[in-house]
Amino acid sequence: MSFFVQGVGAVTPLAATAEQTWDELLRGTEAMRQPLPKGFGDRSYYYSAVPPKFTATAGRQPRLRRSGEISLLGVTAGLAALADAGISSDEASQGAVVFAIACGGVVYTRRFYHEVITEGANVASPLLFPETVYNAPASHLAALLKINGRDYTLVGDSSVGLSALHFASQLLALDPALPFCVVVGVEEADWVLADGFAAWRMASNRTWFPVFGAKQGTILAESAASVVLSRSGSLRLLSTSAGLPFFSQREAPDVLAKVVAEACDKQKPAGILCSANGTFADRAEETVFRSALGTVPVYAHKPAIGDSLGASALLQLVLAKFALTQQKLPPTLHTGDRLQTVTREVTEIRGNEILITSVGFNQQVNAALVASA
Amino acid sequence: MSPNSKVQRVLITGFGIVSPLGGDNAENLNSLRNGVDCVSPVTAFDVSKTRCRTAGQVPNEWLKEPMTRKNQRLDRSSLMMLQATREAIRTAGHVVPQLMVISTSSGGMFNGERFYRSLIESRPRAGAARAVANYMAQKPVLDVQEKFGWRIPSQIISNACASGTNAVGHAFQLVRAGLYESVICGGYDPLSELVFTGFDSLQAATPEKIRPFDRDRDGLVLGEGAAVLVLESEHAAAVRQASALAEIVGYGISTDNYHLTQPDPSGIGPKLAMERALADAGLDPTSIDYVNAHGTATVFNDATEGIAISELMPGVPISSTKSMMGHALGGAGAIEAVFSLLAIMHQFLPPNINFRQPEPNWSFRVVGNREESAKVRRVASNSFGFGGANATLILQAA
Secondary structure, eight states, X not given: OOEEEEEEEEEOSSOSSHHHXXXXXXXXXXXXXXXXXXXXXXXXXXXXOOOGGGGHHHHXXXXXXXXXXXXXXXXXXXXXXXXXXXXXXXXXXXXXXXXXXXXXXXXXXXXXXXXXXXXXXGGOOTTTGGGGSTTHHHHHHHHHHXXXXXXXXXXXXXXXXXXXXXXXXXHHHHOTTOOEEEEEEEEOXXXXXXXXXXXXXXXXXXXXXXXXXXXOOBOEEOEEEEEEEESSOSEEEEEOOOOEEOSSGGGHHHHHHHHHHHHHTTOOOSEEEXXXXXXXXXXXXXXXXXXXXXXXXXXXXXXXXXXXXXXHHXXXXXXXXXXXXXXXXXXXXXXXXXXTTBOSSOEEOOSSEEEEEEEOTTSEEEEEEEEEO | XXXXXXXXXXXXXXXXXXXXXXXXXXXXXXXXXXXXXXXXXXXXXXXXXXXXOEEEOOOGGGOXXXXXXXXXXXXXXXXXXXXXXXXXXXXXXXXXXXXXXXXXXXTTHHHHHHHHHHHHTTOOSTTHHHHHHHHSTTHXXXXXXXXHTOOOOEEEEOOGGGHHXXXXXXXXXXXXXXXXXXXXEEEEEOOOHHHHHHHHHTTOBOSSOOOTTBTTOOOBOBOOEXXXXXXXXXXXXXXXXXXXXXXXXXXXXXEOOXXXXXXXXXXXXXXXXXXXXXXXXXXXXXXXXXXXXXXOOOXXXXXXXXXXXXXXXXXXXXXXXXXXXXXXXXXXXXXXXXXXXXXXXXXEEOOBTTOOOBOTTOOSEEOBSSOEXXXXXXXXXXXXXXXXXXXXXXXXXX
16 A cells, blocks of 8 residues: 655745745755743753744634644644645545644743743633643644544654654555545744753754764754645655664664664665754764665755754655655755765755655654655 | 455453552552542642642552662653553563554653753753653653563654543554554553643632532543553464453544634534444444543533433443543543453443532433442443544453
8 A cells, every 4th residue: 555745835944835945955045043032041042943924824813823833833834735735625624634743832831831830820821721732733733624533643752753654654544535644743942942952962052053073962943844645646655664762872873774774675765864963863874874875865954944853854754855856955054074975065866765764862763765656 | 554454353452550549450440449539639749829739649659660770760651651561561461562552641741840940940950851851752652662672663642631542542443454463552641730730720620529420510630640551463362372351343533623622512522533433343322331431520521521422322321430530631541441441341330439410411321429230341431632632442342
């Protein structure tokens, strides 16, 4: 049973659409970095924000008038993917929604809890709390689409997007009458989230970070990416999985190697869209790419956009569609010298398959292989 | 990914539970049968400014993992999941699962709270990395896998309070379709200050006793816990000569788009979930012997579930086991699947305690205050949550 990407959508700090984001990446554009609103102590972090005008249409929906940024981003990307797939609003109600989220509505969560402990539980806002729940963004999109059936939210680390893709393919396999799943990965950013990454020594305090070089940590970004998964389309899923865990960072390369071997099944892809983000993830990926996929060109989008956690793996899938269509990969920004096959300029690829890899920040790895249909 | 053309029977071959009713399966069964009220004053955080000040809580001393240096790093969610999984494996025998499908609603929120408090109070950063690691919803699942020597895929579903039923239901569908032979499924949620205060801020929590389906109900109390089920295909169970404790035969899911936190008053959301579960099982509503209701005891939730059950299954006996332990949110569906399993295994109807008077317009029968012996062949277990998430499981005697 084969499943296909019928449509894609994205909203990123670089652009309001998936296609424009791809064009900016090809041009080597780096998203603007701005300081996260100040938190505590003297620590400061940068992030890449999505300009409010990119999500303004979603924000005009009555259902979303009190919702957080994460819902606006998720709905924007989901609706864009449905439009790209040519699915009308009448048809949309027949589908399913699957969201992938790593940290969820951290801005409202932080605001609500701050009220609880600084002003007292008796004055905490009942308007904020419901939007802190992981499945709030998915429920908003399901409501706008009038879906009364399957609506799931999967949580995990930055590899969760590929897990959600696999989950959606399971839903399609389980029910031949289900026409499509709209799969959305989404994340927002907050100073506390960046400080959490800093506690793991995984946050950069500069305005840029290198990949496949010195481990400097990553920079967070807001983003959402979405695909409509169905039984026909321009991009075929050759392999997906629910991923595998690693129990220490030392194990990550071996586990990734296993997942990649299963995904590729002895095929050599034309290109790799990887998850390198300036942390231990780079080491795991470069080890596997060097040993198993020697000459295959590798592209990392995170130095340009930032690490959008739960959105990032699905964003890689969205970019894979353009890479295969145009047979090229963008230049990877701020590249170190540890991996020679990483793209340093726009790089032509020859072939029909792209490997997507994701080494999550919290013990999960995953991979998927896709091809032009 | 292709389902087998031959539908597999899906057997429950093991289960484990930690809840306010008890630290193991036997204690849970005993408290469930005796209608023990396990709701008590909250001790984990300050509740002096909330209306509701009680919850169903799992005492730390029930979490019996040996305190090795590594175990000291595990948080309560991981300890509850470990204990529930250990019970499940003990009852199932030697099983090698291929997948874990686990639910949670708040994940490691209390670790996030600890981290945030340390920031506000300018405390040293020691312990911050661990708090952040344990904040992640998948961490207890990974801790379980590491302890049991598994390295298998996991899927963490977070559909608010319906999550547990979604996790068991999705696992059931995967095994039935032949995509997996053996799956560990279930859910967990620990009590946390943020979520406790959140429900209080919505005035959904009661300062009084929790009275599901009572005419004078006025809100929920929260609970916590973890429950795990071992699901196997009939073939896999036969190969290792495992006994079937019961089977799962149906799963239904619906989404109610009425409001983020309020159910459609017509009851269409719960009704669709139950109808779909029955259709999935190929069963008539009259074949259900007992409904383990979602029954949070809020005015609106019980009203909509009451309408739906009245329309679909008039006369059926129902109870909300949340009356004894509160609402364990993302863990509730898994916990209540275990309670439904126990009702089938031991042929009784669990009581709905603190019950005084029914609503006059409901056509079902609330199993009030005491357990009842009964022939229980099929049970429907309901879970409904924020975002209009609704799910129903149907369990059947093997």
